[in-house]
Amino acid sequence: MIKNFIVLLFLFGLGMIFSALLLGYTPDSELNLTGRYYAEHTAQDLGAANIVTAIIVTYRGLDTLGEVTVLFLTAAIVGMLLSTGAGKGKSLQRKLSQSGELLTTGSHLLVPLILLLGAYVFINGHLTPGGGFQGGAIIASAILLILLTDPLYRFSHQLISIVESISGLIFLALGVLGIFFAGGFLDNRILPVGELGSLFSAGAIPIIYSLVGLKVGAEFSSMLVNFSETEDS
Amino acid sequence: MQFEWIQIPYALLTLFIVINYGLIMNALVAKIGARVGRRHGIPIYQNYFDLIKNYGLRSSITHGVMFYLGPVFRLSGGVGLLLFVPTIYGSVMFSNFSFSGDLILALYFIFFGTLGMALGAAESGHPHAAMGISRGLSQVTMAELPLTLAVFSIALQYQTLSVTDIVAAQQGSILNWTLFTNPIAVAAAMLSFLGSVMRPPFDVVLAPQEIPIGPPTEYHSSYLALMQTNRVIYPTAKMVIFMSLFFGGATSWPIFFLKIFLIYMFAVFVGVVFPRFRVEQSIRWFLIWAVPLGILSVLLV
C-alpha cells in the first residue's frame, strides 16, 4: 500500500511537470521554420506528394533506417531468445483441434487480398497516407491470419531472413548511391523526381518504401512466427 | 682551548684527588647512615681495603663479551664525565678536557656508563639484572626530566651552554648563585638529583640485588673493582655538574670538597627519612612534584 502511495506521490510530481507543459503550450498558428520548409520545398525538391513520407524516407531517412534496424534487431533477438529455450523442439506437439472449414477457406481467400493491399499501401506511400511500415504491418497481418488458422503451419525462417536481409541491403545500397549520384546519403534523387502525384515519381522513395515494407513485413512475420513456435513447447 | 699533552697528567691528578675524596666520602656517609641506625658502621678506610683487594683478585670466568665490557663502559663513563667538566673554576690545570664540549656533552655522557653497564649486566643472562635495568630505565625517564628542564632554564637564564661561563656568571657573591637567582630550577634539579643517585627512596632499581642478587653479584674481583672505582667517581662527577650549575662552582679544592659533600648529604638525609618507592610510584612522584617545578622554571626565565 505504502509503495502504491509513494508511486502516486511521484506520479503526482510527474503530473505537475506535465501540467506545466500543458499550460505552457500554445498551439502554433503558423508552421514553424522546419514545417514551413517541408511544406514549401518537398514538392519541388523531392517530388513526393505525401510530405510525411518524404520526411520519413528522405529528410529523416537515417531515422527510418534506424527504425528498420530496430525491427531487424528485435526480430533477431526474439529469434535468439526463443530458440535457446529449454525444451525447444523436444516436447510433444499439442493436439490442436482442426480449424473449421469456414475459417480455413476464408483465410485462404483473404490472405492474397491482404498481401495485395499491403503491397499497394507501401508502393503508394509517397502519394497517399500509408507507407512501408503500414504496408509491412498489413502483410504481417496476413501471416498472422495463417498462423491463427493453422498454428502448426511452418514458415521458412531462411526465406524470411533472406527477404529481410536483401531488402535491408538494397535500402542501404540505394542510400549509398545517394552519396555518389546525388546530394548525400539516402538522397532519393538518384532517380528522376518525376511528376508530382504520379506513381513513378519522387525518385527512389517508392522503391525504398517498398523495400521498407517488405522488410517490415518480413520482420514482423519473423517475430510472429517465433512467438507462435513457442507454443509447441 | 686546545689540547696540550700536559693536560694528561693534570687529568690524572684530578682523577686521583677525586677517587680519594670519593672513597672517604662514601665511607663517611655509610658511617653516618649506620650511626643514624644505631649501628657501628664500617671503618673509614674500609673502602680502600675493598678496592685494593678486588683489584688484586683475578677472575677466570666471564659471561661473554658484553659482560666483559660492561665495567669498562661503566668506568669510562664515570671518568669521562669527570674530565669533560671543568672541576675547579678558573684553574687551567683542572679544566681537564672540557674543551671537547659543553654542558650538553656532560648531560648526555652520563648515559654512556649506564648504557654499557646495563648491557654488560644483561649479558649475564640473569633475569634480575634485566629486571633491575627495566626498572632503572623506567625511573630515569621521569627523574631526568626535571633536571633537563632546570638545565634548559638556566641555560636560558645565562644564555650559554658552557659550564665555565655559567660558573663565571655566579661568581662575586653568594647571591649570584643560581640557587638564589633561579630557586625553582634548582629545586627541580635537586629533586631530580634524588632520583639519580640511587639512594632511598628511589633505589628500588637496585633492589633485585638485595633479594639477593643483581648485576653486581655476577661481577666480581677485578670487574667489581672497576665498578667500585666508578661508584666513587661517578656520583662526584655528577655532583660537580650540579655544583657548577647551581651552587656557584668551586674555585679551589676545599670549597669543592665541602660543596660536594653537602650536596651528597642532601640526598642521604632524604634517603634515611623516607621509605622506598615502587617504580611507578616514583615516576608519579616525579611527575607530580618535580616536573611542574621544572616547567615553571622554564616558563619563568
Added chain:
Amino acid sequence: MVTIAMLTGFILILMGLYGALTNHNILRMIVSFSVANTGVNIVLVAVGYIHGRTAPILNEAVPAAEAAARIIDPVPQALVLTAIVIGLGITTLMLAYAYKLYEMKGSLDISKFSELKW
C-alpha cells in the same frame, strides 16, 4: 481540441506508469507500458496539430503552392511513426523476455527476479 488530446495523452501516460509501477505481474506491466506509449504518441501527434488545417499530403485540395498555409506540421507525424515502431519493438522484446523469465522461474512476479541486487 489540441489541449484535450494532449491532456488525454498525459493522463494515459500517468495511468500507464501507475500500472507499470504498481503491478507485480510482468505481463500487466508490459500492457501498462503500452498504454503509456500510446499516451506519448497521442501527445506527439497533438503537438503538431494546427487548428483548421489538413493532412500534409499534396493533392488537388492542397496544391503545392499553398501548402504552407494549408497543412499541419508534418514533422510530428513522421516522428510518431518512428516512435510507434520503436515502442512496438521494445514491447515485443519485453514479451519475449517475459516468456523466458517465466520459463526460468515459473512465475511472472517481477519481485521474484531480484537475485541481482545490492
Added chain:
Amino acid sequence: MVNAIFIIVIGLGTAFLLGLLRETWRHTAYAVMLAALAVMAWIAVRWLLFFAVDGAAPVDILTAGTAPPFAINLRLGITEAVLMVLVIVCGLLSAVYMKESLLRLGRRAMSVLLVFIMALCGIIMTRDLFNLFVFFELVVIATAGLILLSENKQALTAGFKYLIISQMVSIFLLIGIIFTYHTTGTLNIDGMAGTSADMLKGAGSLAFFLMLMAVLIEAKPFPANGWALDIYESAHPAFSALFSAAMAGAAAVYAVDKLLLITGPEWLPAVTAIGLISFVAANLLALAQSSDRRTLGYSSVGQVGLILVVIGQRDILGDQYLYIAGGILLSHAIAKAGLYWISGLLSQRDLTAWSALRGHPLLIFAFISFIAMLSGLPPFPSFYAKWELFMALAVEGRLWIMGFILFGALLEASYLFRWFGYILKRETAEEHKDAQILSLAPHKLVVILTAVVVGWGLAYVWGEISVYSNLLYALPLLFALSFVLLDWLPAWIKNTVVIAGMVAYFVVTYPLYDPLQLIFAVIFLLGGAVIFLASYHAHGRRIGFYPSAMLMFAGLSMLIVAEDSFHFFAAWEFLTIGSYFLIIRGKHSEPHALSYLVFSLGGAFLILAGFVVAAQGVQLFNLESLSQVAAPLAPWVFLLLAIGFMTKTAVMGLHIWLPGAHAEAETDVSPMVSGILLKAGLFGIMILLMNMGKQQLYGVELTYIMLWIGALSAFLGNLMAAFQEDAKRLLAYSSIGQMGYALFGLALMNQLGWMMAMMFVINHYIYKSMLFLSVGGVAKRTGTREMYQMGGLIALMPLSFIAVLIGIIAVSGVPPLSGFGGRWIFYNAIMSSEYRLPMILIFLSGPIAFLYLFRLIHTIFLGQLKDEHRKLKEAPFWILLPQMIYVAALMVFALVPGLALRKVDAYLNPFFTDHGLNWEGLTITSDYGYWSPVSIMIVIAVIFGVLFAWLLFVNRKAQKVKQFNIVYSAERPFRPETTHFAWNFYAPYRKAMGFLMQPLVTRFWAAVTDLLHTLADLVRRFYTGNGQTYAIQLLAFVIIVYLFKMEF
C-alpha cells in the same frame, strides 16, 4: 578520406548481410563481422589522424542532400573521432574476446553486436535530437540482445530491468523532444542552441529538463542506476566492458555534452551535482562489494559521474575541456574494459578469487596499469586531466567540488588497491581449491594486453600534448619501467644494474644539486644503492621487486630536482605507488600496505589541493612562487601542504599506517621505506617552510602547531616503541619518534633547528637502515620477530650485534657517536626559539628512547639463548655488508659532521635571521656552546682503551661459563624461556604511563572506516534487485532533481 557515414553503412550492411549466411556458417559470419569492425575502425582511425595530425576542422556529413536543420546531419570532429575509435576498437576487441559466445549464439548475435557498435557511433555523430533517440533505442535493444551472450542465467532478469527502464526513459525523452521541437521549431541541436533563449524558460525549460534526465539516466547516475549495476554484474564480461567503456563512458556522456550545448551554462550546475553525487556514492558503495564485476560496475558509475562533473564544469575549463574530459574518459574506458576482460578469465566471482592471477606477472602488470589509470595516477592521462581540472576549479574557487572529487577518488583507490592486495595475498577459498579458476585463452590475453599497450600509449600521447614536459621522458622513470621488461633476468643481475644505475645517475646529476638537495640526493641514490647491496641475498628472480623499488627511487630522485608543482606532485605519486608495491611484498603486509596507500594518497590529495589552490591557474607553478601566495589563501595552502607532507612523515594522528607497513615489509625493503622514504616527507616540509615561512590562521601560528605535533610525535612514538614486542614494529614506532624530532627541528624555524633536522635526516637514514637490516637478518634466521622469543644471540651473530650496538648508541644520542650531534644542535636551537612549552615533551622523549633501545638489544642479543636457536648462523653476508658500511659511515659522520652539514649551513643562512654554526677548526661552535666531535671521540677512546687493556691483562685467563652458571635464588634455572626476562619488559612503566597508550587514533580511524563501510552497506540495500523498484527510483530521481532545480 572515406565518408564517415560508411561507418554506419558498413556496420548496418554487414548486420543485414549476415542474415544471408547459413546458420551453420558461423565461423564465416564471425570473420565477416570482425572484418567489418576492422574496416569501421580503420575509417575512424583515419579520421582521427586527419584531425589530430593535420589539425583539420570538423566536417558536417549531410544526409538526404539537404542542409540541416531540415535533414539529419552528422558531425565529425576530433572529439567524435576519438570517441568512435574508442567505441569501435573496444567493440572489435570485445568481439575477439567473445569469440566462443558469439559462435555459440550464431550470426544473429553478431548482427546485434554490429548494430550496437554502429548505434553508438550514431549517438556520437548525430546532431539531430530525434535521431539521437533512435540510436539510443537501438542501443537499448541491442543491449537486451547481447545480454544473452552471458552464461549467467540472471542476466535475463537484468536485461528485463533495463527494458523497463528504457520504457521510462523513452517516455521522458519523447515528451521532451516533441516539446523542445515545439518551442524551437527544429530538431537540430545546433539549431536549438541558436534559439537557446526560448529553452531557458517555461515549457521549453521543462522539455529540456525531461530530455536531459532521460539522457543522463543512460549515463547511469546514482541512485537511478540499479539496473545498470545488475547488467554489469551479470552480462558477459566483454559486453560489460563495452557497456561501461563505450556505451556509458563514451556515447551517453557525449550525448549529455551535446544536449547541454542547447541551453548553455544554465544546466551545468545540476549536471555537476548529479555527477558528483554519483562519483562519491558509487565509490562509497563499491567499498562494500564482494563481487568483482559489480565492483567494477560501481566504479564505472563513479567514473562516468566524474566525467559528468567535468562536463558540468565546462564553463570554466576553456580550451582544456577536451583534454580533461578526454583524459578521464579514455583512462576509464581502457581500464574498465581491461578489468572486465580480465574478469572473464576467472570462473569465480568473488574479489578474492582474483588471487588466481598470482603467478602471472603480465596479468598483474595489466591489473596495476588499469587501476592506476582509474585512480588517476601518473603517467596516465587521467592524472594530467585531474591536475588540470583541479587547477581550473581552484581558480574559480570551486573548492568544494574538488574536495568531493578527492574524497571519492580516495574511496576508489581504497577498494581498487584493496583488491590488488587480495590478488597478491589472499588464498583461494577452500571449496574452490581444486577447481581451475583461471583459464588463459590466447585470444583473450591478446585483447587484454592490447588494452595495456593502448593505455601506456595514451599516457605518452597525453604527456606529449600537455603543457608540461612528458613524464615518460623522465630518465629515472624510464629506468624503472625498463625493469618491467627485464624482470625475467635473475635477481643478482638486476640488482647489479640497479646499483650501477643509481650510482651513475647520481654522478651524472651531481652538479645539479644545491647543498640541501645534495644531502637528499646522497641519501636517496647512494643510500639506496647501499641498501640494494642487501638485496643480493635474495635468490631467484624476485619478480616485481625491481620495478616497484625503482619506481619509488625514480619518484624520489625526480622529487629532489622538481622545480614546479606539477613535477613535484607527479614524483610524489610515483614514490608513493612504488613504495606501496614494495611494502605489499611482505608476507603479512596486505592490510598495512593498504592503510599505507590510503593515508599516502589522502596526503597526496591534500598536497594536490594545496598546490592548485596556490597556483591560481599558473600552469608552470614554480615551487619558489609559494612564497608569493597572497594572504587569505596562504595559510590554507600551508595547511593543506603541511598535512599532506606530514602524512608521509607519519606524525601522531596520521601515523597508524607506519608500524605495520614498515614492520611487515621484507628485510631489505624495511630500510628503504624507513630510512629513505620517510625523508621525502621531510623534504616536502622543508620546501614548504623555506618558501612559505611562518603562516597565521585565525591568529594561530601554524608552525607553532607543527612544533607541538612534532613534539607529540617524538614523545608518543618513543613511548609506544617501548611497549612493542615485535622488533621491527619497535623500530617502526621509533621512526615515528625520530621523524617527530626532525619535524620539531624544522618547525622551530631557525637555522639551528634546521641543522638539527638535517642531522636527523642523515642519522636516521644510517642507523635506521642499519637496525632494520640487522633485525631483519636476525628475524630471517630465527623465523620470528617477537623479541621475547629470541635472546642470547650475541655469540652467534656478533656482527649483527655490533651493528645494533652502534645503532642504539647513535639513536640514543649518547656521545661519542653522531646521534649526540643532533641533540647538541637541538639544545642550541631551542635556546634561540621563542617557544618553550613544546620542548618539555621532547625532553621527556629523550630518555624514553633508552627504554626501547635497551630492550631491542637486550631481548634479542643478551639474556638467555633459546634451545632452538643454538645452531643459528650469522646473518647472510649480503645483509651484513651494508650494516658494516653503515657502522663505518656512522663513525665518519660522528667525527666530521661538517663534511655533510657545512655547506647546508651556509646555504640555509640567507633564509633565517639567526646565526648558524661556526665550523672553523675541529670544534664546532654556536652562539651558546661548543662541541668538538674529534676530541670527544679521542678522549673516550683513550679512556675506554686503557681500561679495556687493563682488564684484558688482568683477566686474560677468563673463560666463558655455561649459560646457566648464574646465581639464581639458590636454584639453578633450567630453561631459557623462564629465565629470559623479556616479555612485557617495562611492566612498571606501563603501570605508570600506560594510560597514554590508549589506541585513540587507531580507534578513531577504525571508526571512520567502519562508518563508511556500514554506510555503504546500508545504502546499497537501496538496490533491491526488483526492476519495478528501480523504475520507481528512476521516477523519484527525476522528480527530486526537478524539485531541486525549480527551487533554486
